[in-house]
Amino acid sequence: MPADVRPLCCISLHDVAPATLDECRVVLDFLDGMNAGPLALLVVPDYHGRGRVDRDPRFVSFIDDRIRRGDEVVLHGLRHVDAAPVGPGVREWLERRVYTAGEGEFSRLDAPAARRALLRGLAILRGAGWHPTGFVAPAWLMSPGTLEALVDLPFEYCSTRSEVVLLGTGTRLVAPSLVVSSRSAGRRAASIAWNAALARVNARQRVIRAALHPSDLRHAGIRRLWRRLLAPLVDTRRIVTEAQLVPRWRRASQPRDRMRRTA
Numbered sequence: 001m002p003a004d005v006r007p008l009c010c011i012s013l014h015d016v017a018p019a020t021l022d023e024c025r026v027v028l029d030f031l032d033g034m035n036a037g038p039l040a041l042l043v044v045p046d047y048h049g050r051g052r053v054d055r056d057p058r059f060v061s062f063i064d065d066r067i068r069r070g071d072e073v074v075l076h077g078l079r080h081v082d083a084a085p086v087g088p089g090v091r092e093w094l095e096r097r098v099y100t101a102g103e104g105e106f107s108r109l110d111a112p113a114a115r116r117a118l119l120r121g122l123a124i125l126r127g128a129g130w131h132p133t134g135f136v137a138p139a140w141l142m143s144p145g146t147l148e149a150l151v152d153l154p155f156e157y158c159s160t161r162s163e164v165v166l167l168g169t170g171t172r173l174v175a176p177s178l179v180v181s182s183r184s185a186g187r188r189a190a191s192i193a194w195n196a197a198l199a200r201v202n203a204r205q206r207v208i209r210a211a212l213h214p215s216d217l218r219h220a221g222i223r224r225l226w227r228r229l230l231a232p233l234v235d236t237r238r239i240v241t242e243a244q245l246v247p248r249w250r251r252a253s254q255p256r257d258r259m260r261r262t263a
Contacts, residue, residue, distance in 0.1 A: 009237040010175065010209045010245060011230070012040035012136075014076060016063075017047035018056040023214035028066070030217055034227070036234050040241050041066060042076035042136050045124035049079055054127035063130070072241040073130040075155075077105045077138040078121040107141035115149035122153070133243050134158065140177075157246050164207075164242055166249065173249055175207040178229055180222055192225050199229055207245065208233065 011031065016024050031039060041063065046052045053059055063073060106114060118135065125132055133156040137146060140161040150158055150167055158165050161179070163172045178198060180191035202208050210230060217223045233239075240248075 004238055006236065006238045007205070008207045008245060009233045009239050010040065010207065010242050011036050011233075011239060012042055012074070012209065012211050012242075014042045014136075014211055014213050015044060015047065015080065016041045016076070016214075017044045017050070018053060018059040019047050019050040020214040021059055021062065023217070025062075026217050027212055027214060030223070030226070031212070031230075034230055034234055036230055037239060038070035038072065038241050038244075039066075040072045040074050040134070040243075042074045043125060043130070043132075044076050044078070044080045044138075045121040046079050048081055052124055054124050060128050063128070067130070070241075072134070072243045073125065073132050074134040074136055074242070075118070075121050075125060075132045076136050078117045080105055080138045104137075104139045104141040106137040106146045107139070107143055109143050109145050111145035111148040114143065114146040115153070118146075118149055118153055133246075157242060159209075159242065164245065164249075166246060171249075173207060173245075174205065175209050176202045176205060177209040177211050179211040180213075180216060180225065188219055188222060192221060195225060195229060208237070 013024060013027055013031075028039070031037060043053060043063065045054075053063075067073065106117070109117065122132070133154070135150060135155050135158045137158070140159065142158065142160065147158070147165075155167055157167055159175075161177050162174065164175050165172050176198065178195050180195060181187040199208075210226075210233065212226065216226065
């Protein structure tokens with residue numbers, strides 16, 4: 001059988017938690033109906049302090065079923081709340097309180113604080129029986145201290161909005177993300193135009209990602225947008241999780257690494 005040489009697509013659902021489970025089901029049913037899987041489930045261990053995932057048997061059972069279907073669990077912060085004080089600058093205030101709505105939990109943490117939060121989140125997910133190999137910070141915002149802390153923890157990769165980072169080597173794979181903001185009518189309109197353009201510009205990228213949120217499908221226009229964006233990706237690309245992507249990428253980079261070492 002010939003090798004599958006199609007370009008790749010990684011599809012994820014962010015903010016997966018007991019508090020968002022009903023809307024997550026809607027999104028997952030939508031994706032399943034498009035054969036858009038396997039998926040990455042970005043699980044928040046204690047979303048906004050509203051309940052730990054390992055203490056909700058219904059949620060654990062639901063995620064276990066998704067894992068059996070081939071989905072991947074990814075650590076997505078600890079509480080998804082940026083509790084650090086905001087500095088005096090306007091730019092920082094806009095980024096942390098407007099752009100991220102106060103959810104950029106790892107955007108300003110130093111290495112010790114990031115390590116504590118990561119270990120706590122990891123312990124909760126392991127308590128539920130899951131062993132994630134990837135980390136995605138809320139809003140994709142990671143401080144230098146967070147990256148420093150990740151290196152010594154049992155993760156193989158982390159992601160930003162535009163790249164997947166192979167931990168241990170620091171190698172970065174360009175993998176742009178389609179993602180919408182549905183908090184207001186203005187943001188939804190901008191997202192429709194922006195993502196349509198982004199999909200065209202990145203059509204030839206080897207890897208492209210799509211990141212959905214539980215609230216996306218509340219809005220008919222965003223539902224139609226995701227259907228338009230995802231249909232050609234599902235038809236022309238191989239859908240993989242980032243955990244499946246990393247070993248491929250590691251193998252592909254080894255010859256280049258050996259050449260650099262012997263040069």
